[in-house]
Amino acid sequence: xxxxxxxxxEIELLKKKYSNNSKDDxxxxxxxxxxKSICKKARTIGLNRKHFTGRLNRPLLNKLCDEDLxxxxxxxxxxxxxxxxxxxxxxxxxLQEKDKKHIYKLAKFLNTNNVYFSVSKGxxxxxxxKKFKKSKQYRLVCGDSEYVKQISxxxxxxxxxxxxxxxxxxxxxxxxxxxxxxxxxxxxxxxxFYRSGKTSFRFRIEVTKEWINFLKYIRLRLLNLYNIVLxxxxxxxxxxxxxxxxxxxxxxxxxxxxxxxxNKLPILERKWDKIILKEEEKVLFN
Numbered sequence: 055x056x057x058x059x060x061x062x063x064e065i066e067l068l069k070k071k072y073s074n075n076s077k078d079d080x081x082x083x084x085x086x087x088x089x090k091s092i093c094k095k096a097r098t099i100g101l102n103r104k105h106f107t108g109r110l111n112r113p114l115l116n117k118l119c120d121e122d123l124x125x126x127x128x129x130x131x132x133x134x135x136x137x138x139x140x141x142x143x144x145x146x147x148x149l150q151e152k153d154k155k156h157i158y159k160l161a162k163f164l165n166t167n168n169v170y171f172s173v174s175k176g177x178x179x180x181x182x183x184k185k186f187k188k189s190k191q192y193r194l195v196c197g198d199s200e201y202v203k204q205i206s207x208x209x210x211x212x213x214x215x216x217x218x219x220x221x222x223x224x225x226x227x228x229x230x231x232x233x234x235x236x237x238x239x240x241x242x243x244x245x246x247f248y249r250s251g252k253t254s255f256r257f258r259i260e261v262t263k264e265w266i267n268f269l270k271y272i273r274l275r276l277l278n279l280y281n282i283v284l285x286x287x288x289x290x291x292x293x294x295x296x297x298x299x300x301x302x303x304x305x306x307x308x309x310x311x312x313x314x315x316x317n318k319l320p321i322l323e324r325k326w327d328k329i330i331l332k333e334e335e336k337v338l339f340n
């Protein structure tokens with residue numbers, strides 16, 4: 055362990071965390087290295103811990119139960135890329151290195167610095183028939199038994215949620231505005247836009263088949279809201295454990311982006327930059 059080479063990303067993170075984070079926090083963040091190796095690297099690059107107070111910012115998880123629209127956006131994101139563990143006491147969100155700025159947005163929203171860097175091992179999920187490559191990740195870890203349970207109860211987010219989706223009736227009480235925020239957050243976690251023709255992009259989201267009723271519910275709410283026709287949710291033939299919702303409706307894609315911008319949602323720019331609004335078209339093509 056002590057002989058592992060320090061990565062550039064780890065060194066940059068060490069500069070931010072070494073002076074103000076606890077030993078346990080640093081060991082969790084740099085889990086490829088021993089405490090001796092961490093201290094040695096810190097000395098090498100001129101860091102010290104004289105300002106460490108022994109306190110970490112307690113995550114403000116209560117904000118995820120607030121009624122502001124950004125809270126609903128992050129709930130949608132957590133539905134996709136988050137998880138609840140340790141008997142409903144820990145909330146975690148993990149993202150690949152390319153989206154590390156986004157996880158720091160969530161950390162800032164929750165007023166916490168509990169973001170850890172790690173290198174995940176590659177593996178094959180036989181049930182999903184999908185291979186996951188080795189990757190560098192940034193993981194936000196928040197512990198608070200009171201508010202994690204409140205979040206779980208309000209949005210029906212369960213442990214092992216990949217195969218245990220929320221009950222649909224829970225989301226009936228949310229207005230169209232709040233549900234759109236949740237949907238946009240879910241898009242940023244599990245959805246994508248890919249080119250369909252010269253000027254348009256098709257939306258697609260894939261989840262485990264256990265979530266098929268949840269996707270059907272989202273589709274129905276979109277139908278009622280926009281008064282349009284959308285394709286049915288379907289099971290993928292070559293991957294029978296996965297269901298999918300996709301459409302190439304430029305109007306909806308644009309309206310979703312405009313809604314996110316109007317309400318100042320912290321959307322993932324690399325995805326939504328593909329959707330060009332009419333005003334942006336004028337700038338690009340005139």
